[in-house]
Amino acid sequence: MSDGLPPSNLFYQTRLRRPQLARGAGVYLWDSAGKRYLDGSSGAMVSNIGHSNPAVLAAMRRQMELSTFGYRLHFENEPAEKLATRIAGRMPEGLDRVFFVSGGSEAVESCLKLARQYAIARGQAQRWKVISRFPSYHGSTLGALGVTGMSLMSAPFAPMLRESPKIPAPTCYLDRDALTLEQRGLRYARMLREEILAQGPETVLAFIMEPVGGASTGALVAPDSYYAEIRAICDEFGILLICDEVMSGAGRTGRYLASEHWNLRPDIVALSKGFGAGYAPLGAMVADGRIAEAVIDNGGFIHGHTYAGNPLACAAGLAVLEEIDRLDLITAAEQQGQALKARLEATMERFPFIGDVRGKGLLLAFELVAERATMEPLPVGLNAHLRLVDIAYDAGLIIYSRRTRGGRIGDHFLVCPPLIVSDDQIDEIMEKLTASLESFAREAGL
Ligand code: PLP
Numbered sequence: 270m271s272d273g274l275p276p277s278n279l280f281y282q283t284r285l286r287r288p289q290l291a292r293g294a295g296v297y298l299w300d301s302a303g304k305r306y307l308d309g310s311s312g313a314m315v316s317n318i319g320h321s322n323p324a325v326l327a328a329m330r331r332q333m334e335l336s337t338f339g340y341r342l343h344f345e346n347e348p349a350e351k352l353a354t355r356i357a358g359r360m361p362e363g364l365d366r367v368f369f370v371s372g373g374s375e376a377v378e379s380c381l382k383l384a385r386q387y388a389i390a391r392g393q394a395q396r397w398k399v400i401s402r403f404p405s406y407h408g409s410t411l412g413a414l415g416v417t418g419m420s421l422m423s424a425p426f427a428p429m430l431r432e433s434p435k436i437p438a439p440t441c442y443l444d445r446d447a448l449t450l451e452q453r454g455l456r457y458a459r460m461l462r463e464e465i466l467a468q469g470p471e472t473v474l475a476f477i478m479e480p481v482g483g484a485s486t487g488a489l490v491a492p493d494s495y496y497a498e499i500r501a502i503c504d505e506f507g508i509l510l511i512c513d514e515v516m517s518g519a520g521r522t523g524r525y526l527a528s529e530h531w532n533l534r535p536d537i538v539a540l541s542k543g544f545g546a547g548y549a550p551l552g553a554m555v556a557d558g559r560i561a562e563a564v565i566d567n568g569g570f571i572h573g574h575t576y577a578g579n580p581l582a583c584a585a586g587l588a589v590l591e592e593i594d595r596l597d598l599i600t601a602a603e604q605q606g607q608a609l610k611a612r613l614e615a616t617m618e619r620f621p622f623i624g625d626v627r628g629k630g631l632l633l634a635f636e637l638v639a640e641r642a643t644m645e646p647l648p649v650g651l652n653a654h655l656r657l658v659d660i661a662y663d664a665g666l667i668i669y670s671r672r673t674r675g676g677r678i679g680d681h682f683l684v685c686p687p688l689i690v691s692d693d694q695i696d697e698i699m700e701k702l703t704a705s706l707e708s709f710a711r712e713a714g715l
Contacts, residue, residue, distance in 0.1 A: 293320025296687050296694050298667070306662070309698050310669035311687050314483065314516045314632065317543040318592050319687040325548050328588035329581060337581045341573070348583035355590055356544075356553060359525045361534045366561035368570070369578035371550040373515035374408025376539035377477070379554035380511045381412050382572050383537060384475045387509070387560045390567035396474040399511075400464050403435040404485040404673050407477060407513050407539075416477050419485055419673075434468055436460040438482065439491035442625055443644050443677050454492030462502045475509040475537075476502075480527040481629050483516040484671050487636055487681030488628030496531035509536040509560070515552070516632065519543030520593050520688060523603030523630030530629060536560060546589040549582035598688040605690050606630035612699050613684065620706050622647070622715050624679070631688055636681040646672075646679030647713075653680040657709045666701035 288300035296319055298306045311317060318325070332348060339346050353367035368383075370376050381399060388396040401407065403418030414423050416433040423430060439457035441450055448456065465473050476499070482489030503510045512535035517527035521543055524530055528538075538555045545551030564570050576582070593599065610633055613626045624638030637653050639645040647653045654670040657680075661668050669683040686698060709715075 295319045295321075296690055304665065306665050306667050307686070307694065307697055307701065309661075309666050309686050309702075310683055311685050312547060313542070313669065314521065314683065314685045315542045315545070316547040317519055317521060317688050318546050318589055318596070318598065319689045320547070322546075322548075322589075322592055324592055324595075325546070325585055325588040329548065329585050332581050332584035335580070338576075338579050340575070341578055346578070346580040346583065348580045348587055349578040352583045352587045352590070353553075355587065356540070356555060360538070360555050361526075361529075363557050363559070364535070364538065364555050365558045366556045368554045368556070368561075368572075369583065370541075370552040370554065370574055371576050371582065372408075372552045373513075373539065373541035374410040374413040375574060375577075376515060376541050376552035376554050377407045377413040377416070377513060378410055379572055380477070380513075380537045380539050380556075381416070381475070383554065383556055383560065383564060383570060384509045384511065386564045386567070386570060388474050390563040393471075395471055398468055398473045399433045399475045399477055400461065400468070400473060400508075401433045401435055401477045402438040404438055404676050404678065405435075405477075405479060405513075406483055406485040407479075408515075417485075433477075434464055436464050438486050438489055439495050440486070440489065440677055441492055442627065445643070450492040451494040454495035455498055457491065458495045458498035458502065461499060462505075465502070465506050465508065470506045470508075473506065473508050475511050477511040477513055479513045479515075479517060480531070480533060481517045481522050481632050483632075484669065484683065485673065486678055487634035487671065488632050488683060488685075489678075490627055490629055493531060496528070496533045500533055503536075511535060511537045511539065513539045515539050515541045516543075517629075519546070519589075520599035520602050521630055521685070522628075522632050523599060523606055525599060527629060527632070544586050544589065545582065546585075548589060549585035550576070551582045551586045593688075596689065601690075602630040602688045605688070605692075605695065606633060608692070609633060609684065609686075609690075609695050609698070612695065616699075616703060616706065617641075619703070620710065622710065623706075631685055631690070632683075633685060634681050634683045636679055638679055644677075644679075651713050653709070653713070654682070656712065657682060657705060660708050660712075661701060661705040664701045664705050666698060666705065668702070 401416040405418040441453035541552030654672040
């Protein structure tokens with residue numbers, strides 16, 4: 270199994286064949302030649318409140334005049350304290366201990382390490398295996414990559430990785446059996462039970478999943494039955510449930526955490542992207558107080574990064590969360606998400622090669638197929654995931670794509686504009702996307 274990430278070289282001083290970014294405002298970005306792009310994917314599902322939000326910029330300027338850095342072991346800092354309190358106030362009951370980091374991979378690493386130290390604190394040092402899903406994406410550092418289900422990214426590092434056991438992501442929409450969706454949801458959830466038994470329950474530490482999938486699956490949502498069953502299985506075996514809400518958190522799906530859609534209570538949560546919203550590198554792990562206290566009482570959490578919780582990033586994060594509330598952007602994500610999803614679904618009539626439209630709130634995706642009835646992927650040689658993105662880019666619309674090669678999910682495209690997107694801007698997204706799909710269909714002979 271492998272995934273089709275385009276080979277890329279993200280070293281600087283290497284040309285990526287993209288223009289220079291000049292500035293951004295709201296849902297738009299401009300390049301140095303003056304061309305305007307509608308940021309239909311919020312970068313990589315990051316810029317939830319849009320670009321150059323004046324209140325966030327003002328808060329950052331104020332903080333910059335005071336201090337930009339104070340080492341955690343030397344000083345407390347007010348923005349970090351306030352941000353931690355604000356985040357904890359929005360989490361499910363009991364998830365009240367916040368640990369700051371600077372991005373999503375670091376947040377995932379923190380979750381894995383805290384879970385491990387909790388097992389040790391409970392006298393269960395034999396528990397170390399973290400089960401995850403394929404496909405999935407949890408980050409590119411070695412620990413997070415070990416639980417990531419994208420072989421193209423992980424295969425070269427195999428000798429350096431502790432690859433986690435994986436169960437299939439709940440791709441129920443692809444199954445052609447006599448079961449209902451809810452029955453399929455249960456079937457996928459019970460694969461976790463089988464895997465725990467196969468691994469030996471006494472060795473399993475945690476299960477990590479994205480409640481609404483991100484780039485690896487294209488906004489995959491499981492049937493309702495999946496979520497409660499997963500929680501019940503984790504409880505049955507005393508296994509921690511880690512929800513990776515790096516992409517789905519901070520309101521993007523129309524709830525503060527995506528897991529709230531199913532009243533799913535994680536034991537530990539990873540957050541990033543929308544919390545810094547592109548204004549500062551920021552991430553967090555939020556843990557059940559009992560887990561954090563047990564680790565603290567057993568000698569402390571052996572983890573930390575120099576830049577974590579710096580006052581500037583936290584001031585930005587605090588201002589982002591204030592803007593999300595002031596502009597009621599979580600409600601907007603739900604409402605505008607419904608409107609955009611309905612429009613995407615409507616395009617399925619016109620383009621038979623759109624096999625599926627899915628997602629929650631403004632974490633939305635569509636998948637291209639050779640044949641909708643069978644969900645057979647498009648031929649790899651068409652490179653649809655790259656071509657459609659390029660055509661849309663030329664038309665001034667940014668969308669985000671992946672292809673899971675060898676897996677069951679084909680070319681999929683995330684359409685995830687900032688949560689401030691207006692009705693007119695949804696019209697603009699749809700006009701540009703429809704024209705791009707038409708050009709792609711002509712070019713690919715579909
Ligand atoms: N987890 C999920 C669900 C993600 O989508 C990502 C990034 O796309 C990460 C973790 C890693 O985050 P970062 O790129 O900030 O390290």
